[in-house]
Amino acid sequence: MGWHGTTTDTRRLATPQTREREPSSPPSIFSPFLPFPTMSVSLALEREAAIKAVAAASRLCQGVFKKLIADAASRDSATQTKADQSPVTVADYGAQAVMCALIARDFPNDLIVGEEDSKDLASDEAQPMRTLLLDLVNTVLEPKITESELLAFIDRGNHTGGSTGRFWTMDPIDGTKGFLRGEQFAVCLALVDEGQVRLGVMGCPNLPLGDGSGQLGTMQVAVAGQGAFELPLFPADGAQVTERQIHAAAPAGTPLRFVESVEAAHSDHSDSGRVAKMLDITADPVRMDSQAKYASVARGDAAIYLRLPTRAGYEEKIWDHASGRLIVAEAGGQVTDVRGHALDFGQGRTLKNNIGVIATSSPELQEKTVAAVMEVLKPKNLW
Numbered sequence: 001m002g003w004h005g006t007t008t009d010t011r012r013l014a015t016p017q018t019r020e021r022e023p024s025s026p027p028s029i030f031s032p033f034l035p036f037p038t039m040s041v042s043l044a045l046e047r048e049a050a051i052k053a054v055a056a057a058s059r060l061c062q063g064v065f066k067k068l069i070a071d072a073a074s075r076d077s078a079t080q081t082k083a084d085q086s087p088v089t090v091a092d093y094g095a096q097a098v099m100c101a102l103i104a105r106d107f108p109n110d111l112i113v114g115e116e117d118s119k120d121l122a123s124d125e126a127q128p129m130r131t132l133l134l135d136l137v138n139t140v141l142e143p144k145i146t147e148s149e150l151l152a153f154i155d156r157g158n159h160t161g162g163s164t165g166r167f168w169t170m171d172p173i174d175g176t177k178g179f180l181r182g183e184q185f186a187v188c189l190a191l192v193d194e195g196q197v198r199l200g201v202m203g204c205p206n207l208p209l210g211d212g213s214g215q216l217g218t219m220q221v222a223v224a225g226q227g228a229f230e231l232p233l234f235p236a237d238g239a240q241v242t243e244r245q246i247h248a249a250a251p252a253g254t255p256l257r258f259v260e261s262v263e264a265a266h267s268d269h270s271d272s273g274r275v276a277k278m279l280d281i282t283a284d285p286v287r288m289d290s291q292a293k294y295a296s297v298a299r300g301d302a303a304i305y306l307r308l309p310t311r312a313g314y315e316e317k318i319w320d321h322a323s324g325r326l327i328v329a330e331a332g333g334q335v336t337d338v339r340g341h342a343l344d345f346g347q348g349r350t351l352k353n354n355i356g357v358i359a360t361s362s363p364e365l366q367e368k369t370v371a372a373v374m375e376v377l378k379p380k381n382l383w
């Protein structure tokens with residue numbers, strides 16, 4: 001995978017098994033053989049595996065964009081419309097297949113809650129797309145897999161979630177609409193244990209690193225209790241990878257900026273405008289797709305992320321929030337729903353106990369923002 005990382009994070013240096021665990025010839029992704037125990041308190045093995053999976057899936061997505069999506073002539077052959085009218089591309093399916101295969105190789109007994117499934121790939125009509133997809137995935141996976149294995153890997157993401165045991169949740173492309181426009185998207189993978197997010201990784205191929213280098217492609221990683229870190233998503237081959245700890249707090253006096261979805265159907269833009277006015281925010285909102293919004297709050301680029309319900313009854317999906325929620329919290333920020341309730345990842349595939357999301361850079365700002373949002377939403381009878 002070309003991930004020859006070293007890090008300045010001493011906790012990881014103190015757990016050398018994370019670097020020694022790769023055998024000289026990697027085990028087959030179908031092999032039940034496990035060289036080391038799957039669970040450690042530090043989650044060092046899971047962290048390393050998730051970083052590799054997100055990096056591999058992000059490279060696949062970037063390749064698909066350049067080869068197929070950027071060119072209008074090939075875009076349609078790489079895209080479908082789902083039953084809910086949302087788009088899905090070969091990169092969404094391919095990234096899910098790759099991450100499921102890599103997780104299955106390292107943690108064969110782990111369950112996965114993934115956004116995509118293979119049912120829209122089953123028809124004769126979808127044969128060209130299946131062929132294209134198999135080709136793409138086999139440029140990343142070793143050993144190569146067959147078409148039926150490909151579909152089975154995608155469908156490993158069919159777990160129902162819940163409040164007991166541990167499972168992974170993945171959004172192979174969060175912000176598919178942004179991906180299609182060549183704007184922001186995120187490849188997201190998180191580990192949930194007993195209803196709590198314990199590990200979150202997010203790759204943002206079109207977001208520059210926050211270190212001022214201007215290098216495109218950032219990855220953010222957090223393990224509960226260990227802080228949040230940023231590293232290059234696409235390091236040059238053989239380059240030393242250094243992780244930088246990130247913090248949501250901006251220097252005192254920084255004007256407040258807020259981020260929200262590009263898509264008005266995903267978050268109410270007029271309500272957020274009212275909230276901004278109440279908080280004396282004068283700058284225009286920064287609109288971007290995907291969990292890159294959480295990434296912006298986690299490293300202090302924006303102070304507030306508002307995701308305000310557009311209608312009663314929409315249940316946010318756990319894979320749209322698991323990575324971002326942990327990364328912001330580990331960077332010292334706060335994440336709740338619009339009523340100030342903690343996000344509850346133990347309710348199945350959706351956050352059915354929650355309405356919308358608010359993330360901010362501090363507990364004080366969270367309190368003020370929740371109060372303003374409640375004031376704006378009260379007359380709307382959304383719950």
Ligand SMILES: Nc1ncnc2c1ncn2[C@@H]1O[C@H](COP(=O)(O)O)[C@@H](OP(=O)(O)O)[C@H]1O
Pocket residue numbers: 086115171173174175176177178260261262263265266267288289290291310314317320
């Ligand atoms: N009515 C709605 N309200 C909130 N989120 C919605 C929505 N309809 C779809 N979404 C989610 O919005 C996500 C994108 O978020 P954003 O607008 O912040 O980029 C989509 O993820 P995918 O792109 O992974 O399908 C989808 O799950």
Ligand SMILES: [Mg+2]
Pocket residue numbers: 086087088115176
């Ligand atoms: Mg989708």
Ligand SMILES: [Mg+2]
Pocket residue numbers: 171173174175319320
């Ligand atoms: Mg999503």
Ligand SMILES: [Mg+2]
Pocket residue numbers: 092115171172173174175176
């Ligand atoms: Mg998605």
